[in-house]
Amino acid sequence: MSLSATNEDHAPRAGFASRTAGFFRRYPEAFAALLIVVLCVAVGLLNPAFWQLANLFDILRASVVRGLFALGVLMVLAAGGLDVSFSAIAALVMYAVTKAVTLFAPDMGMLSIFIMSAVGGALLGAINGLLVNTLKAPSLIVTIGTQYAYRGFLLTFIGTALFMNIPPAMDAFGQWSLMSRTAENGFTVQLPGFVLVLAVAALATWAMLRFTLIGRAVYAIGGRPDIAERLGYRVSSVQLFVFAWAGMLAGIAGIIHVSSNRLANPFDLAGIELSVISAVILGGARITGGSGSVLGTLLGVVLITLVNNVLILIGIPSSWQTAILGLFILCAGVFFVLQKRAG
Amino acid sequence: MDRQFDGQLGFLASVNVLILVAALMFVGGSFINLFNFQSMGAQVPELGLLSLGVMLAMISGNGGIDLSGIALANLSGVVAVLLVPFVVSPEAAPSAYTFSFALVALSTGLVGGMVNGVLVGYAGLTPIIATLGTQLLFTGIAVGLTGGSARTLGYIVPMDDFGNMPFWGIPLPFALFVAVAAIIAVVLRFSSFGKRLFLLGSNPTAAFFAGIPVRRMLFHTYTLAGVLASIAGFIIAARTSSVKWDYGTSYVLVAILVVVMAGVRPAGGYGRVICVVLSAIALQMLSSLFNFMNISNFFRDCAWGVLLLLFLASARIDLTPYRRVRS
Numbered sequence: 001m002s003l004s005a006t007n008e009d010h011a012p013r014a015g016f017a018s019r020t021a022g023f024f025r026r027y028p029e030a031f032a033a034l035l036i037v038v039l040c041v042a043v044g045l046l047n048p049a050f051w052q053l054a055n056l057f058d059i060l061r062a063s064v065v066r067g068l069f070a071l072g073v074l075m076v077l078a079a080g081g082l083d084v085s086f087s088a089i090a091a092l093v094m095y096a097v098t099k100a101v102t103l104f105a106p107d108m109g110m111l112s113i114f115i116m117s118a119v120g121g122a123l124l125g126a127i128n129g130l131l132v133n134t135l136k137a138p139s140l141i142v143t144i145g146t147q148y149a150y151r152g153f154l155l156t157f158i159g160t161a162l163f164m165n166i167p168p169a170m171d172a173f174g175q176w177s178l179m180s181r182t183a184e185n186g187f188t189v190q191l192p193g194f195v196l197v198l199a200v201a202a203l204a205t206w207a208m209l210r211f212t213l214i215g216r217a218v219y220a221i222g223g224r225p226d227i228a229e230r231l232g233y234r235v236s237s238v239q240l241f242v243f244a245w246a247g248m249l250a251g252i253a254g255i256i257h258v259s260s261n262r263l264a265n266p267f268d269l270a271g272i273e274l275s276v277i278s279a280v281i282l283g284g285a286r287i288t289g290g291s292g293s294v295l296g297t298l299l300g301v302v303l304i305t306l307v308n309n310v311l312i313l314i315g316i317p318s319s320w321q322t323a324i325l326g327l328f329i330l331c332a333g334v335f336f337v338l339q340k341r342a343g
Numbered sequence: 344m345d346r347q348f349d350g351q352l353g354f355l356a357s358v359n360v361l362i363l364v365a366a367l368m369f370v371g372g373s374f375i376n377l378f379n380f381q382s383m384g385a386q387v388p389e390l391g392l393l394s395l396g397v398m399l400a401m402i403s404g405n406g407g408i409d410l411s412g413i414a415l416a417n418l419s420g421v422v423a424v425l426l427v428p429f430v431v432s433p434e435a436a437p438s439a440y441t442f443s444f445a446l447v448a449l450s451t452g453l454v455g456g457m458v459n460g461v462l463v464g465y466a467g468l469t470p471i472i473a474t475l476g477t478q479l480l481f482t483g484i485a486v487g488l489t490g491g492s493a494r495t496l497g498y499i500v501p502m503d504d505f506g507n508m509p510f511w512g513i514p515l516p517f518a519l520f521v522a523v524a525a526i527i528a529v530v531l532r533f534s535s536f537g538k539r540l541f542l543l544g545s546n547p548t549a550a551f552f553a554g555i556p557v558r559r560m561l562f563h564t565y566t567l568a569g570v571l572a573s574i575a576g577f578i579i580a581a582r583t584s585s586v587k588w589d590y591g592t593s594y595v596l597v598a599i600l601v602v603v604m605a606g607v608r609p610a611g612g613y614g615r616v617i618c619v620v621l622s623a624i625a626l627q628m629l630s631s632l633f634n635f636m637n638i639s640n641f642f643r644d645c646a647w648g649v650l651l652l653l654f655l656a657s658a659r660i661d662l663t664p665y666r667r668v669r670s
Binding site for chain 2: 082131134135137138140141142144145146147148149150151152153155156160271274277278281287288317319320321322323324325326327329330333334337338
């Protein structure tokens with residue numbers, strides 16, 4: 001820190017600004033990381049109770065479902081699209097799968113439940129992809145349509161009642177804990193096992209984007225679709241793939257949501273879309289496509305979870321959270337635009 | 344230029360007639376009576392004004408969209424409810440109260456729209472991100488100011504009359520909506536602003552080299568959308584005598600549905616006010632019809648989603664060759 005300060009004294013001011021801009025352009029994740037550090041230090045100074053392992057567990061637990069959604073949104077954003085239907089897919093899959101398993105195969109194993117929900121989610125996501133391809137309309141508008149169609153379908157034809165007695169395999173999975181800690185206020189907080197699912201999903205998404213041909217195709221199509229097409233990438237198949245991937249992650253997220261809450265509520269998860277998209281944007285993905293990283297997305301998710309969970313600790317009432325979230329998005333948007341101009 | 348759209352206009356008019364015929368068949372006379380028309384007429388303006396805002400943003404091109412409309416409408420109402428009693432007492436001077444209420448609401452909309460305009464026009468943010476952020480911001484401010492609860496206005500005669508008392512059989516909000524829509528139609532059609540807006544939407548590069556001040560145009564467009572949203576906010580407050588941050592959250596979708604159904608091109612450069620008005624009326628009638636037939640709200644949401652996709656599909660399949668033949 002002090003080293004860079006002395007360097008700045010010697011270099012002209014414009015040089016420092018452009019170097020900072022260059023740094024953030026190369027590592028857009030750093031923006032979210034910086035905000036996280038600032039937030040943590042500020043909260044920690046105002047309320048030392050923040051620094052305890054139990055709090056970290058809480059934040060991790062709360063990040064899992066949003067993190068899975070965000071990884072899916074990252075894929076779609078990187079390919080130049082936008083998906084807002086993932087919450088409806090998750091709700092539809094979680095409720096339909098829980099209901100089907102309870103009614104027809106109550107002692108089904110956790111792995112088969114996950115496979116069922118992943119396949120179901122991927123199919124619904126593939127419908128999104130097909131529609132975006134054939135309608136040639138902005139994917140935001142298409143997925144707003146499918147969001148309402150999926151959720152309306154769920155509530156009209158599958159059911160609206162709460163489901164309290166979820167299958168034993170899911171219940172056990174939700175209770176599975178890696179570690180437990182007793183917080184200062186006497187509550188025992190556990191690090192749930194399903195955090196591992198997020199870790200696996202993040203690794204898989206990262207490896208795919210980094211090492212496989214389809215991963216390169218995603219960035220190519222998001223960056224310059226016309227050139228990517230001339231290079232021989234099939235835009236339609238790649239789009240189908242990213243939407244199916246997002247749907248699959250959404251399906252898995254839905255099952256985890258049910259397992260950890262121990263009930264299936266078809267009205268759940270509505271309205272989470274904007275905060276997930278914000279997380280991905282804060283993590284440095286450009287809405288115009290062609291960029292974004294798994295690490296940045298995860299940082300963005302942690303940042304959003306922090307805003308939701310810790311502002312209360314420093315006496316900011318929860319009713320102002322939404323406004324602060326909005327401000328963060330606008331700041332991130334302006335910040336990324338300005339640094340693009342500066343460079 | 345407008346002859347190209349006659350197909351869309353005729354189509355929307357026939358959709359309206361079709362819904363009326365269907366209503367007569369399924370529901371009968373109670374749908375067609377004056378009272379039901381008045382209640383539908385009082386509900387159309389909110390949706391219609393928000394749709395006009397979305398339409399303006401979409402026409403301006405470059406992925407233009409305004410997702411913050413209903414949030415800004417609710418925020419305008421909330422700000423006015425909280426602020427105006429400090430200036431004018433609602434009991435002592437109801438007319439002055441109503442006037443100041445409208446003034447404060449409109450100013451809030453103006454400021455909110457200007458925020459959108461600065462972000463999209465001058466800062467150069469993508470409209471989706473900018474209006475997504477301001478949607479959260481406006482909603483968040485409304486939640487923060489009210490603590491999340493609804494605020495009631497009480498019974499204020501001139502305002503309540505405006506919202507709920509038809510004048511010569513016509514609900515006043517509807518009359519206001521038609522007037523505003525007419526003004527926007529005239530502006531788009533005859534003013535240089537309108538001509539430049541269409542050019543900007545159909546080809547931003549050409550517009551830039553033609554010397555059109557792109558940034559200022561975008562700024563004005565989003566500001567206007569904000570003002571329209573706040574008019575909707577005033578109508579909502581007058582009609583329901585209360586304001587709440589989460590009133591009509593589904594309008595975000597439905598306004599886009601109206602605009603897409605009206606044949607406005609999501610890529611920018613095309614759109615007609617009269618089509619938006621007709622398509623808002625059609626959706627309102629369909630919604631009432633569902634109510635009369637005791638169809639659940641959930642199915643209605645499902646139907647809106649499917650309808651949106653169908654209209655996107657129809658715009659893709661039918662109209663392109665049709666337009667080519669006509670021009």
